[in-house]
Amino acid sequence: MEHSYFFIAMIYLAAAVxxxxxxxxxxxxxxxGYLLAGVVIGPSLMGFIGQEGQDIMxxxxxxxxxxxxxxxxxxxxxxxxxxxxxxxxxxxxxxxITTALAxxxxxxxxxxxxxxxxxxxxxxxSSTAIVLxxxxxxxxLSSSAGQSAFSVLLFQDIAVIPxxxxxxxxxxxxxxxxxxxxxxxxxxxxxxxxxxxxxxxxTVIIVAGRYLVRPLLRVVARARVRELFTAxxxxxxxxxxxxxxxxxxxxxxGAFLGGVVLANSEYRHELESDIEPFKGLLLGLFFxxxxxxxxxxxxxSMPWVILGLVISIMVIKAVTLIILGKTFRxxxxxxxxxxxxxxxxxEFAFVLLSFTQQNNILSTDTxxxxxxxxxxxxxxxxxLLLLHERLIQPRFNRKETxxxxxxxxxxxxxxVIIAGFGRFGNIVGRFLRVNGVQAxxxxxxxxxxxxxxxxxxxxxxxxASRQDLLAAAGAAEAKVIIIAMDTVEQTLEVVKIVRKHxxxxxxxxxxxxxxxxxxxxxxGVLHIYRETLDTSLRMGADxxxxxxxxxxxxxxxxNTFRKQDDKALKGLSAIRNDKKxxxxxxKERIEELEKLMSSDRVTRWNPTAQGWDEQxxxxxxxxx
Amino acid sequence: xxxxxxxxxHPALEKSRVHAQLIAAIRGMQGxxxxxxxxxxxxxxxxxxQEQSLLLQHDIILxxxxxxxxxxxxxxxQWMDLVLEHGWAYGHTGTALRGKFAGNIVTAGAQExxxxxxxxxxHTIRDFLLPFQQTAALCNMQxxxxxxxxGTHRLTxxxxxxxxxxxxxxxxxxxxxxxxxx
Numbered sequence: 001m002e003h004s005y006f007f008i009a010m011i012y013l014a015a016a017v018x019x020x021x022x023x024x025x026x027x028x029x030x031x032x033g034y035l036l037a038g039v040v041i042g043p044s045l046m047g048f049i050g051q052e053g054q055d056i057m058x059x060x061x062x063x064x065x066x067x068x069x070x071x072x073x074x075x076x077x078x079x080x081x082x083x084x085x086x087x088x089x090x091x092x093x094x095x096x097i098t099t100a101l102a103x104x105x106x107x108x109x110x111x112x113x114x115x116x117x118x119x120x121x122x123x124x125x126s127s128t129a130i131v132l133x134x135x136x137x138x139x140x141l142s143s144s145a146g147q148s149a150f151s152v153l154l155f156q157d158i159a160v161i162p163x164x165x166x167x168x169x170x171x172x173x174x175x176x177x178x179x180x181x182x183x184x185x186x187x188x189x190x191x192x193x194x195x196x197x198x199x200x201x202x203t204v205i206i207v208a209g210r211y212l213v214r215p216l217l218r219v220v221a222r223a224r225v226r227e228l229f230t231a232x233x234x235x236x237x238x239x240x241x242x243x244x245x246x247x248x249x250x251x252x253x254g255a256f257l258g259g260v261v262l263a264n265s266e267y268r269h270e271l272e273s274d275i276e277p278f279k280g281l282l283l284g285l286f287f288x289x290x291x292x293x294x295x296x297x298x299x300x301s302m303p304w305v306i307l308g309l310v311i312s313i314m315v316i317k318a319v320t321l322i323i324l325g326k327t328f329r330x331x332x333x334x335x336x337x338x339x340x341x342x343x344x345x346x347e348f349a350f351v352l353l354s355f356t357q358q359n360n361i362l363s364t365d366t367x368x369x370x371x372x373x374x375x376x377x378x379x380x381x382x383x384l385l386l387l388h389e390r391l392i393q394p395r396f397n398r399k400e401t402x403x404x405x406x407x408x409x410x411x412x413x414x415x416v417i418i419a420g421f422g423r424f425g426n427i428v429g430r431f432l433r434v435n436g437v438q439a440x441x442x443x444x445x446x447x448x449x450x451x452x453x454x455x456x457x458x459x460x461x462x463x464a465s466r467q468d469l470l471a472a473a474g475a476a477e478a479k480v481i482i483i484a485m486d487t488v489e490q491t492l493e494v495v496k497i498v499r500k501h502x503x504x505x506x507x508x509x510x511x512x513x514x515x516x517x518x519x520x521x522x523x524g525v526l527h528i529y530r531e532t533l534d535t536s537l538r539m540g541a542d543x544x545x546x547x548x549x550x551x552x553x554x555x556x557x558x559n560t561f562r563k564q565d566d567k568a569l570k571g572l573s574a575i576r577n578d579k580k581x582x583x584x585x586x587k588e589r590i591e592e593l594e595k596l597m598s599s600d601r602v603t604r605w606n607p608t609a610q611g612w613d614e615q616x617x618x619x620x621x622x623x624x
Numbered sequence: 625x626x627x628x629x630x631x632x633x634h635p636a637l638e639k640s641r642v643h644a645q646l647i648a649a650i651r652g653m654q655g656x657x658x659x660x661x662x663x664x665x666x667x668x669x670x671x672x673x674q675e676q677s678l679l680l681q682h683d684i685i686l687x688x689x690x691x692x693x694x695x696x697x698x699x700x701x702q703w704m705d706l707v708l709e710h711g712w713a714y715g716h717t718g719t720a721l722r723g724k725f726a727g728n729i730v731t732a733g734a735q736e737x738x739x740x741x742x743x744x745x746x747h748t749i750r751d752f753l754l755p756f757q758q759t760a761a762l763c764n765m766q767x768x769x770x771x772x773x774x775g776t777h778r779l780t781x782x783x784x785x786x787x788x789x790x791x792x793x794x795x796x797x798x799x800x801x802x803x804x805x806x
Contacts, residue, residue: 550637551666611692612636614777617733621777 011048015041016284031134032382034284038291039379049292057289061347062241063282064129066275068157068252069237071132071150072259073268080260083151090148090328091155094342097320098124105312111366114170118361119370121163122353123313125346128153128252129283130381135341138389139463142487143444145334148325149341157253160348161198164248167352170361201247205240205254209261217267233274250348286347293350294375298368306369310376314384318343331447333461336392340384344377393461414438417473417481417505419464419494421448424510424531425484439482440473444490465493467501475502484510491516495523514569521573537562626799628656629682630729633689633697635662642731642776642784643690649788655799657682661699668702675707679721684798685765687756688729694745694752696728704759713763726760727768728753729791733777 015037023033041048049056103120111119131149132141140146213236220232237255244254262268299306322339330338353370356362362370416432416439418425425441432439441457442464443449449461462469464485475481481498485491491509498505508527511517520528540561541554630650634643650656659678665671679685689696707713712720730749738744739752749772750757760767771794773779773787797803 550663552635552662553638555666613639614733618777621733 008049011041012285012288015288020284028386029134029137029382030284031130031137031287032379032386034287035291035379035382038288039294039296040291041288042292042294044294044296057286057293057347057350060282060286060289061351062251063279063284063286064347065241065251065255066237066279067129067132067283069240069255069259070272070275070279072256072261073263073265073272075260076263077260083147083154086148086151086328087155090324091152091159093324094152094321095124095156095159097324098317101316101320102313105316115362115366118167118170118352118356121166122349122356122370123317123345125156125160125348126153126317126342127344127346127378127381128157129286129347130344130378131341133283134382134385138385139444139465139490139493140337142490143334143337144330144447145337145341148328148330148334148338152321152342154253154256156346156348157250157256160250160253161248163352164355165194167355167359167361170356170359197247198249201243201249201254202257204243205257206261209258213262214265217265217271221267221270229270230274233271234278236271237275290347290375290378293371294379295368295372299372299376302369306372306376309369309373310380313345313373314343314377314380317345331450333392333395334447337385337388340388341381343384344381345374347378349374414440414474415477415479416440417442417464417470417475417478419481419483420444420485420490420510421452421459422484422486425482428482428484440478442469442473444486465490465497467497470497470502475505478505480506480508482508482510488512488516488519492519492523495520495525499523517569518573521570533562533565625655626683626801627681628684628686628795628799629678630656630658630686630688631661631700631703632658633661633687633700633703635697635699637662640690641781642773642779642787643688645784645788646688646729646731646791649792650795653792653795653799656795661703662697665699668699670703670706672706672709675703676709676712676720679707679724682724684725684727684768685721686727686729686768686771689731691730691732691749691752694747695755708759708763719764722764724765725768726756726763726765728756728770730770731773731776734775735778736772736774739774 016034019037019040020030020033023030023036028036040046043049099117099120101120102123103116106116106119107113131153135141135146135149141150217232220229236258240254240258241251244251262271265271318339321342322335325335325338350371353362353367353374357364357367416437418429418432418439418441421429421441421443422445425443429439429441441459442462443452443459444461444463449459452459460473462473464470464473464483475498481494481502483491483494483498485494488511491511495507495509498507506527507525508529509520509525511520511528511530513530517528517530537558541551541558544554544557545551632643632647634640637644637647647658647660651658657678661670687696687700689700695701708721709718711717730753732739732749734744739747739749741747749770753770757767771791773791776784779787794803
């Protein structure tokens with residue numbers, strides 16, 4: 001059946017609009033919703049879309065590239081450098097061990113060595129799209145499981161490079177037909193030159209990102225045509241992909257690198273918000289294509305073989321990951337999440353499978369079975385994560401009480417909820433506690449929750465940006481919520497949820513710096529506490545005292561400064577949007593500082609205390 | 625030799641002409657404890673136990689301060705409100721301060737003539753300090769005549785230095801029991 005593009009677009013969009021809200025309502029998450037939508041509109045059920053599913057999948061894979069670009073842009077280079085141990089250690093071992101085990105399994109099933117090795121490598125990869133999207137939706141991306149999963153996925157993206165190089169060798173004499181896969185610059189070069197080409201491409205991205213893209217962004221932003229910026233953002237990601245494909249590297253990896261280079265850029269937020277919707281749509285499309293590609297006729301013709309393969313592959317992958325996670329000291333609950341999250345086979349397997357088919361490494365039958373297995377393993381992942389969330393995570397929550405007295409306390413709902421019990425939140429909590437104010441504490445770091453539990457502090461493990469969790473914590477009855485999450489993004493999410501579902505709650509929100517403060521102001525938060533403001537001013541006041549200035553004057557001066565600074569910030573917040581596009585963040589910060597400093601010079605931040613100044617009285621007395 | 629506690633209160637000593645000199649003159653005198661309230665408690669968070677134990681260690685308690693709005697700067701009131709607890713300083717069991725002496729050391733901008741019944745302010749400084757006098761009485765303490773430096777607005781630097789020396793002499797006499805206390 002040949003349909004027009006518009007008809008196909010309509011089908012996909014309608015399926016998304018119908019299925020995603022249902023899936024979310026059922027608590028299944030959007031990834032599973034897309035997959036189900038794909039199954040329904042796919043050739044197996046309604047048949048709205050047919051063979052073009054594969055092509056659409058290749059196209060939609062670009063969503064993964066965009067996702068990695070977005071992840072990169074949120075990751076500062078220093079942070080990436082800090083992650084080198086888990087990336088190389090955890091990721092490297094995972095790929096090696098899983099490849100070995102899967103190869104062994106294939107050999108046991110009677111496949112020849114070259115086929116087994118190809119399958120082993122294909123199966124060792126996991127799905128970046130499914131894992132990161134699902135973890136992000138559950139707010140687990142910054143947890144230790146999320147970070148470890150990300151490290152492993154990043155290494156897998158790197159590991160694809162040598163895999164692509166090895167595959168033609170596995171084909172033996174039967175192949176040599178390299179024309180069937182995209183021709184790259186590296187093909188006819190000796191190994192050392194190939195390495196040079198790869199390094200060159202990486203250098204191009206870094207240098208161009210730093211010295212070409214930034215000024216270009218400024219020019220484009222100055223043109224003040226909104227869609228031009230969007231076009232440029234897309235061009236950026238597409239160019240990186242083209243360059244990477246040209247030298248035979250993973251476009252996703254290149255995009256990630258490009259993102260990291262631009263992580264400190266002043267246009268970071270604009271780039272993010274421009275690419276985000278494209279990424280979301282393409283990923284959705286990708287998930288639907290995966291759902292549609294499951295060949296149920298094939299699955300039903302040999303259900304036990306395929307199901308057995310899916311389960312054994314996922315078990316092998318998960319067990320390997322969990323053992324590695326234990327070695328890398330991830331806590332039990334997080335480790336289970338880590339193992340389950342990465343247990344599927346990745347989307348790159350589709351590419352590699354067709355590649356191996358073209359290279360005559362794998363037979364057409366094997367490829368169709370494996371395609372079904374890969375797609376099913378991807379479809380099972382959101383289910384596994386759901387299982388983790390519903391069955392495993394609650395066991396590790398600190399909700400169950402051991403004696404009856406504690407159970408009583410839960411009945412009397414606490415007037416205060418503390419979301420985030422890190423450095424900041426725990427001081428607030430301790431302070432409230434010594435004042436006899438009970439608080440319900442929510443924290444997302446399961447290691448910290450365990451540690452606090454051992455100290456006898458009752459902390460509930462959970463994501464405070466989930467409405468149901470807040471409701472369980474008594475948000476409907478509480479008076480005040482203290483929001484002090486570890487990251488700004490989490491903080492903003494909690495603020496949004498509270499504003500939407502519990503508008504009666506008074507929010508006291510921690511901010512890290514001036515841009516956060518602006519964002520919180522934009523959200524209408526009245527009580528914003530900049531993390532370091534009071535401490536810095538106390539330090540300044542102590543310094544004044546050491547220089548011989550009276551303690552009372554120093555303290556009043558610090559108080560006045562804080563008030564004036566808050567006032568100035570509110571004033572600057574109102575006018576900041578005019579200039580936002582022009583000035584890069586660093587410049588913006590300096591300019592803000594300058595504005596603040598110049599208003600310092602006017603008011604001199606001195607506490608006005610005319611009442612204690614007798615000069616005017618002395619003057620008057622001497623006139624008489 | 626009596627032990628004297630000076631509870632000193634000046635919210636802006638950096639601007640002061642007279643008190644800065646007075647303080648400089650008496651600093652380090654034997655038997656005299658100078659307790660700078662605004663410096664120790666810039667946040668007005670007065671440590672009651674610490675203040676009470678200081679009181680117990682002294683025989684004569686003097687409030688030294690500029691005369692603001694016919695009274696003392698705010699921290700003195702805060703100090704009195706918090707430290708002179710019922711059951712400790714007054715009341716049936718409040719005998720901690722029994723037999724001690726209390727008084728004010730005051731600087732006033734206007735001349736003595738202004739602090740008279742027929743003067744500009746219509747009352748004497750002693751009259752204005754009535755709350756201190758009655759507080760002392762309630763705490764079973766004997767209230768001393770206030771020590772006043774008048775006309776500070778017109779004092780030259782040299783006369784302020786002289787005033788500081790006289791102040792020091794007065795404290796020495798008070799400490800050594802040479803001052804007649806009525």
